[in-house]
Amino acid sequence: MNDTQDCIVLLGDSLTQLAFSPDGFVRRLSEDYVRKLHVINLGLGGYNSEWAIPVFEQYLPKREVQQYLPKMQLLVIWFGANDAIVPQPEYVHSVSASALASNLRRLVNMVKSVESPYYSPWTRVILMTPPPVNTYQRAEDLQSWGLGLDRNFDKTKRYAEVVKDVGIVDAIPVADIWTNLWEASGKDEHTLSKFLTDGLHLNADGYTIVYNELMNVITDKYPEILPDSLNTVFPIWNQLGISIDPLALLQKRDVFAA
Amino acid sequence: MNDTQDCIVLLGDSLTQLAFSPDGFVRRLSEDYVRKLHVINLGLGGYNSEWAIPVFEQYLPKREVQQYLPKMQLLVIWFGANDAIVPQPEYVHSVSASALASNLRRLVNMVKSVESPYYSPWTRVILMTPPPVNTYQRAEDLQSWGLGLDRNFDKTKRYAEVVKDVGIVDAIPVADIWTNLWEASGKDEHTLSKFLTDGLHLNADGYTIVYNELMNVITDKYPEILPDSLNTVFPIWNQLGISIDPLALLQKRDVFAA
Numbered sequence: 001m002n003d004t005q006d007c008i009v010l011l012g013d014s015l016t017q018l019a020f021s022p023d024g025f026v027r028r029l030s031e032d033y034v035r036k037l038h039v040i041n042l043g044l045g046g047y048n049s050e051w052a053i054p055v056f057e058q059y060l061p062k063r064e065v066q067q068y069l070p071k072m073q074l075l076v077i078w079f080g081a082n083d084a085i086v087p088q089p090e091y092v093h094s095v096s097a098s099a100l101a102s103n104l105r106r107l108v109n110m111v112k113s114v115e116s117p118y119y120s121p122w123t124r125v126i127l128m129t130p131p132p133v134n135t136y137q138r139a140e141d142l143q144s145w146g147l148g149l150d151r152n153f154d155k156t157k158r159y160a161e162v163v164k165d166v167g168i169v170d171a172i173p174v175a176d177i178w179t180n181l182w183e184a185s186g187k188d189e190h191t192l193s194k195f196l197t198d199g200l201h202l203n204a205d206g207y208t209i210v211y212n213e214l215m216n217v218i219t220d221k222y223p224e225i226l227p228d229s230l231n232t233v234f235p236i237w238n239q240l241g242i243s244i245d246p247l248a249l250l251q252k253r254d255v256f257a258a
Numbered sequence: 259m260n261d262t263q264d265c266i267v268l269l270g271d272s273l274t275q276l277a278f279s280p281d282g283f284v285r286r287l288s289e290d291y292v293r294k295l296h297v298i299n300l301g302l303g304g305y306n307s308e309w310a311i312p313v314f315e316q317y318l319p320k321r322e323v324q325q326y327l328p329k330m331q332l333l334v335i336w337f338g339a340n341d342a343i344v345p346q347p348e349y350v351h352s353v354s355a356s357a358l359a360s361n362l363r364r365l366v367n368m369v370k371s372v373e374s375p376y377y378s379p380w381t382r383v384i385l386m387t388p389p390p391v392n393t394y395q396r397a398e399d400l401q402s403w404g405l406g407l408d409r410n411f412d413k414t415k416r417y418a419e420v421v422k423d424v425g426i427v428d429a430i431p432v433a434d435i436w437t438n439l440w441e442a443s444g445k446d447e448h449t450l451s452k453f454l455t456d457g458l459h460l461n462a463d464g465y466t467i468v469y470n471e472l473m474n475v476i477t478d479k480y481p482e483i484l485p486d487s488l489n490t491v492f493p494i495w496n497q498l499g500i501s502i503d504p505l506a507l508l509q510k511r512d513v514f515a516a
Contacts, residue, residue, distance in 0.1 A: 002319040020289040022280030031278040046495020061260040237304020250312040
């Protein structure tokens, strides 16, 4: 598809990849923005922020071809859950807290920096913090696969703080998923099982919190891109059905026009 | 997003637009094809096949820019439900059976004809027949809005046959939604309410039939594009996690490569 309809991009790990599920936040965004903005799921199960860099470079259009392509009106970046894995000899998954911060800055600067070959000044950016881990639930799940616990509560909490710090220092809005889930669980690690399937991934109620927090940040920071603020690219049928020349009305519109 | 990941396009009316719902067929395709093909919902509520023509012309990339854009690997065209409306003075909705056939051919030829400015020889096409109408349910729903019945059973059935005929004459695979829903209802118009919300639109069970029939046609006619036949564009994490140089593996792959 060409530049007729712009897009929202969700870049993240399995928490994003799995979110086309019936209650997933990418599914809900897709429904909210239908006929307004394409919603693109760039979720990469098991990836950390380091592996995301070469992938995102390949997905982003370079300046010289941007004119032919949907404009990325909103970019949501959600890493940290895999970066925070506890280093294990058989996997090279884990990323240090300082590397998470610099990787997030690199991802953001790909679109924000005027020096970037992918510079995209119209792109709004939101960072999301990883969810808290329920290590009791996670250990039980991994044990059923013959594996040991691979994460700990405090490290994931620290990585969530790293994401928030990047947002504060670089003035990028943050959807604080960690804090929202933690507070919804009454600040009790055991109770997090209300929102997690396996101690790490989100169930329907967990995704509802993600969706609500993301929409809150959009409402607060980028209200012009709320679904109700946008036109459909093409007119609603009943504007056509009463026209004597409906074909004349079937021209692409600016979704942001008042 | 650029040409790194190709796409599937669903072009249709409200039956497509609404199908990002939890049980909708576009939602299910989005989940099936995540990381393999973007699934693009071009559903236009209330539109008929005539209004779709100028819209689709604006969404399709012309030959000279196709190299920069996702390739449309599959196009599903689903019209007829609004074309079959009974003509009414206040709306210019309805389209004749012969115009439906020629409009469908025009839509298909935009991508299939070597003379088209949008010629796209790699695009597989599937036509879908409109669902049968339950006029009892539809009349009741419209009455609650103070409106009279706007469709009849036999006309929609005839329009479904028009779609099938186009498929036979032009050798385009058809997902016969009409017949599948009709048989699932025991060939009883009243019983169609098991699959319809308002006599016209589909509920969860109705969309399940749509999804299953579409996947059956893909399995039968285009098995190479079944989700399980395709690679993810970027490798699965556990192929990276055990590598001494994961970044070297993070190159875009051909989803069709064996």
